[in-house]
Amino acid sequence: MMARIASTVYAAAIYGFIFLPVAVLVLFSFQGTLFPIPPFNGPSLRWYHAVLGDARLTAGLTNSLVVAIVTSAIATILGFLAAWGFARFHLPASALLRGLITLPLTVSYLIIGMGLLIFFNWIGLPKSLMAAGIGHVVINLPLCFAIIYSQMGDHQANIERAARDLGAQEWQVLALVTAPILWPALFASFFLSMTFSWDEFVIAFLLTRFDTTLPVEIWNLLRAGLNPKTNAVGSLVFGISIVLAIVFELVAFRKRPQ
Amino acid sequence: MTALVTIEGLSHSFGPVQVLDAVSLAIQPGSYTVLLGPSGSGKTTLLSILGGFLRPTAGRVLIKGKDCTLMAPAKRPTATVFQDYALFPHMSVGSNVAFGLRMKGVAKAERLAKARDMLRIVGLDHAFDQRPHQLSGGQRQRVALARALVVEPAVLLLDEPLGALDLQLRRQMQDELKAIQKRVGTAFVHVTHDQEEAMALADHVVVMNRGRIEDQGPAERVYGRPATRFAATFMGESTIIPGQVDAEGRIATALGVFQAPGLTPGSAACIAIRPEHVHIGPAIPAIVTDVVYQGSFKRVTATPTGAPDIRLLARLPAGAPVRDGAEVSLRFDPAEIIILKD
Numbered sequence: 196m197m198a199r200i201a202s203t204v205y206a207a208a209i210y211g212f213i214f215l216p217v218a219v220l221v222l223f224s225f226q227g228t229l230f231p232i233p234p235f236n237g238p239s240l241r242w243y244h245a246v247l248g249d250a251r252l253t254a255g256l257t258n259s260l261v262v263a264i265v266t267s268a269i270a271t272i273l274g275f276l277a278a279w280g281f282a283r284f285h286l287p288a289s290a291l292l293r294g295l296i297t298l299p300l301t302v303s304y305l306i307i308g309m310g311l312l313i314f315f316n317w318i319g320l321p322k323s324l325m326a327a328g329i330g331h332v333v334i335n336l337p338l339c340f341a342i343i344y345s346q347m348g349d350h351q352a353n354i355e356r357a358a359r360d361l362g363a364q365e366w367q368v369l370a371l372v373t374a375p376i377l378w379p380a381l382f383a384s385f386f387l388s389m390t391f392s393w394d395e396f397v398i399a400f401l402l403t404r405f406d407t408t409l410p411v412e413i414w415n416l417l418r419a420g421l422n423p424k425t426n427a428v429g430s431l432v433f434g435i436s437i438v439l440a441i442v443f444e445l446v447a448f449r450k451r452p453q
Numbered sequence: 454m455t456a457l458v459t460i461e462g463l464s465h466s467f468g469p470v471q472v473l474d475a476v477s478l479a480i481q482p483g484s485y486t487v488l489l490g491p492s493g494s495g496k497t498t499l500l501s502i503l504g505g506f507l508r509p510t511a512g513r514v515l516i517k518g519k520d521c522t523l524m525a526p527a528k529r530p531t532a533t534v535f536q537d538y539a540l541f542p543h544m545s546v547g548s549n550v551a552f553g554l555r556m557k558g559v560a561k562a563e564r565l566a567k568a569r570d571m572l573r574i575v576g577l578d579h580a581f582d583q584r585p586h587q588l589s590g591g592q593r594q595r596v597a598l599a600r601a602l603v604v605e606p607a608v609l610l611l612d613e614p615l616g617a618l619d620l621q622l623r624r625q626m627q628d629e630l631k632a633i634q635k636r637v638g639t640a641f642v643h644v645t646h647d648q649e650e651a652m653a654l655a656d657h658v659v660v661m662n663r664g665r666i667e668d669q670g671p672a673e674r675v676y677g678r679p680a681t682r683f684a685a686t687f688m689g690e691s692t693i694i695p696g697q698v699d700a701e702g703r704i705a706t707a708l709g710v711f712q713a714p715g716l717t718p719g720s721a722a723c724i725a726i727r728p729e730h731v732h733i734g735p736a737i738p739a740i741v742t743d744v745v746y747q748g749s750f751k752r753v754t755a756t757p758t759g760a761p762d763i764r765l766l767a768r769l770p771a772g773a774p775v776r777d778g779a780e781v782s783l784r785f786d787p788a789e790i791i792i793l794k795d
Binding site for chain 2: 350353354356357358359360361362363364367371372375376378
């Protein structure tokens with residue numbers, strides 16, 4: 196009996212530890228007064244109005260969405276092509292090259308961001324959304340590659356061969372056969388990339404200047420001190436992340452007829 | 454008659470392993486050719502080279518007189534039915550069959566109509582809108598066949614097409630394959646390791662072993678007069694008895710002396726006796742060592758008392774009075790024995 200109570204308390208403590216900060220953040224985004232501190236006197240949508248009326252924050256939101264969608268699409272396409280190359284052709288030192296392509300997963304974003312900053316400086320590419328976008332492709336490509344490569348079986352190789360045999364050009368094989376068969380993996384990598392790009396801060400902070408992404412705008416806002424507006428924008432970011440994560444789960448783990 | 458496909462001196466190696474060794478073969482228009490051999494005999498490699506999926510190390514493939522050796526599968530006038538069918542799982546049966554026509558730029562209405570016609574030929578027009586995973590193995594097999602035939606290939610290549618089916622369905626699909634081939638008139642090249650399948654289907658059987666052609670010809674000829682010892686043992690059962698060719702060109706064996714024209718005197722040779730040519734009769738006393746009742750006949754193994762090393766295989770009537778361990782007297786007609794050079 197005691198053990199049962201103890202384990203329940205322990206579980207509650209763990210989940211509280213993980214989710215209490217988020218719950219507090221979301222709760223005080225509905226605060227009616229100027230400070231996000233108890234007592235709670237909402238609910239009020241005042242701060243959400245303030246966020247949506249703030250040109251910098253809405254621009255950051257749009258920038259973040261554009262960067263997330265574009266870089267995830269690029270990372271998914273590049274990851275797909277790389278996976279196809281490794282799965283279907285005999286390449287010299289294939290295992291080593293596969294290791295190298297997934298290596299960025301283990302390197303910290305700070306190091307990748309600094310490396311890109313130095314490199315872009317050297318080739319004369321200014322700090323911009325595009326620079327940050329390239330950074331996001333760099334961090335998400337290995338992930339997309341790993342997900343898609345794991346789903347490319349030998350059985351599909353024969354299906355591709357059949358398409359070629361029936362007169363399909365190589366691009367038609369990819370577009371009409373390989374990609375449609377792999378769409379759950381493609382979809383999953385796209386949404387996972389979006390989740391990572393959406394709330395990525397370090398690389399965006401290092402590589403953007405005037406136009407920037409939402410996490411960097413939030414950081415700017417936080418420098419001026421806490422107010423419920425930061426809670427409101429934080430809740431928006433959290434909400435969109437949750438939606439992306441749910442879509443990813445549905446696509447990646449849904450049982451499909453085979 | 455000019456050959457539809459001419460294969461000249463084809464060799465292929467996977468690394469140090471030679472899987473095809475100077476194979477030459479002609480395939481006639483409208484014929485049903487079966488490549489028969491055990492695994493590792495090179496039959497599937499030969500089919501892959503015909504389909505354009507492999508480039509041979511040496512040799513040429515001519516289709517309708519044109520050198521296709523290095524031509525991509527998409528460009529050559531062949532179509533393949535894969536062992537695992539390789540249907541497109543994300544497309545309907547109709548779209549699967551119409552795929553080849555779509556790649557040729559045939560308009561949608563026309564290609565769907567042709568796909569429907571071809572599905573009717575294989576007896577599956579009702580499955581037009583279904584997905585491949587909704588079909589049974591035999592039905593998928595037929596979709597794969599229709600998909601390959603609808604592009605009107607000069608040669609249809611079938612890689613162990615019945616291998617994944619159970620025995621009963623296999624015999625049924627065999628008859629259908631033969632009927633469809635007669636109906637469409639396309640030359641079929643079919644790879645199998647099942648000699649019954651080969652005999653049932655083939656106009657022309659090609660027996661392969663270790664990358665070489667051991668024997669080829671009409672099934673009846675290859676079965677009745679196999680060219681080599683391997684062909685004799687792989688195409689049906691037989692009892693092989695070694696012998697020695699004497700000065701008069703006869704072969705002396707433990708079961709008698711037989712005429713063996715054309716053999717070098719003094720050389721070693723063999724005779725092969727098919728089990729259906731062994732009957733009960735007064736000639737060779739033997740002890741029965743095994744009786745297997747097969748319904749319409751008994752498969753009997755007997756050891757001749759005069760030659761205890763030989764296991765003589767006989768196919769006797771189901772009512773034949775033979776028992777395990779009993780004495781029996783057997784005979785065979787010397788005209789029916791097969792002489793094999795060693």
